[in-house]
Amino acid sequence: MARKKGRRRFGWVRKLPSGRFQASYLGPDEKRHNAPETFATEKDADRWLVHVEGAILRSEWMDPERAKIRLQDYAESWVNERPGLRPRTVHLYDWLLTKYVTPHLGDTQLGKLDTPMIRTWRAKLLREGVSASMTAKAYRLLRAVLMTAANEDRIIPRNPCQVRGAGSENPDERPVLTVAQVFDLASRMAEKRYRAFVLLAAFATLRWGEITALRRQDIAPDASSVRVRGAFVELPGRGLIYGPPKSRAGLRTVAVPEAIRADLLAHLDEFTGSKPDAWVFTGKRGNPLRRGDFNPRTGWKAAVKAVGVPHLHFHDLRHTGNTLAARTKASTKDLMARMGHDSPRAAMIYQHATSEADQEIARGLSGLVDRERGTKATDEEDDGQAGVLAPVG
Template sequence: MRSAPNTFPTKKDAERWLVVVESQMVRGEWTDPQRAAIPLGAYADKWITERPALRPRTVELYRWLLTKHIEPRLGEVKIGDLTTAIVREWRASLLASGVSESITAKSYRLVRAVLNTAVQEDGIISRNPCRVRGADRENPAERPVLTVPQVFQLADAMPHKRLRVMILVAAFATLRWGEVSALRRADIAADGSSIRISVAHTEVKGRGIVVGPPKSRAGVRTIAIPPAIRPEIVKHLMTYVGPAPDALVFTGPKGGALRRAHFNNLTKWPVVVRKLGVPGLHFHDLRHTGNLFAAQTGASTRDLMARMGHDDMRAALIYQRATSEADQRIADRLSALVEDRKIDNDDQDDDEDGAAGALGPVG
């Protein structure tokens, strides 16, 4: 038995309410108000715990977002009481308090995912209140892109020569930090022609480096290496990598696995990239650069997805769109050169006509 949420002025009003509820039951749209009384914070915490397939870094991010940006304002609100207006106000308060657009969007997407489960799987509520247009978009600033010569300049600038090829592989094989830092000798063909990605390193607070699967299902892949850099990879394997199949390909000076912060200190990364003329360049921008290189070859969306290790075609389309826009800019500039030539020719014709008029009739 369930009670109505309130009393009614008349019996007729009560009967009308009952008809509406019975109609919702018939259509399968009715939800038990007692089940929807669970606070969002408690439900979200349980939601994260019950997803063992999440990567450790993802779990760490979700719990930080929940603790820092969701629970303080929405944690005690009952799921059944959440409305789009409440969600919109919460998002606006985050932005007004100085939280970045990127973190706000991540927080919103987490709440939306949690409430999607409440609707679709648990049947706690009938409709997801996360319906704020554009709230899930981050619109990050465009990242810097290197030219091919700059990639080699950056590689040559590495203070430790054992890390030179790491720069080349990250760029020309479009690898994530966790993928390139986890490479073993067995993952690379003896002639340097291909690299197999099957695991990735993830740094988890309190646990150190965790070996796990790549970021996505499509992340398990084999990547063909450009012939021009294969000799460099082979030389690196011979010089710096142990003979065991599981020997790490890229390590610190003492042979241990590389951590992101350790790598930045070891290579004096901020100083090096500033001298290169790209201050603020991140290691991940090497992958971004490599993706653009690949897109500029005219590869199909499906082939780009496979090389990049993406399940979703949206990322591949972004790089294809970027290269098509660059191509259009080239076409526009070529057109301007043609127009300039026409103007020069017209001016020359005018000069010749004027000279002929000054000479007067001939004969």
């Protein structure tokens, strides 16, 4: 790329006392930048300068100084500056970074991260006993952070999180209760005040934070519907925090099945204060329910064991309700509205499960038809043989 001997159209190359060659250039920022390494030959240094010049002409140049920022520093800023994150999400991100990411990669400069390094980090987590699910969560967070660094801030040329399948989770299938099991579970709670809590969580498909944040004024006078206007999140050291639901779609009114309205009205009469802003579900002292108090206070563990699902989580009640709702042949849009989801992905998962169940039913019916036809054909064959062999007259 030299214009004439001793001069170059772009950049400079000089021979060092060691015999190696150093390349440098004037960047779009009007600052002089040295190559990150020296070269064995002048021709190698020239090739590097051609590559840099091409990146500048294509508007793909990355400031090498900015790429020297540590991953830990950049990730912390990424979380703090991320718009619209709920407090619980911020806490989760901070915890994942502190627990799994920064101890291993935090001091590494963004520009030095590469895919083999990410792959090694992930393998080390799994080797040290971190669950596949938690490792996938940490990987997805790191991928999101570096996606911003590559695509928005243009600090690095590409996202090094390119490990196939590393962000995928394959959690165990959660149990789905029958209608009878839901009512059985509700009746086995240690205190009557938690019967409607279980029924509403299942048949109105509410999240924990949503149901614990309900006030009397959110329940229709005839208990035909509940209005979700907010939700509780619980953060270590900060306690319960009331805020908006998980997503914009979480602000919704959910119709309550007629079969449980009497239970909800009875609960309001016996356990909820008379003021419009009184919490619907509380402990004996009238405070909103906290997760840490739920199991020992309500007898949840004994109850789920008694109904035959000892590993049932409270969130599985919502999972059950969504599954039952999908079996009513509701549309994806209607399921999304009831579940409080912005994306159709979750609704389609439940519809897919229902579709598979329907196909199983169809296969069973087909088997019945085949067996019936087979029996009839055999009978007809037997009748025909009997006619041939039967004595005449």
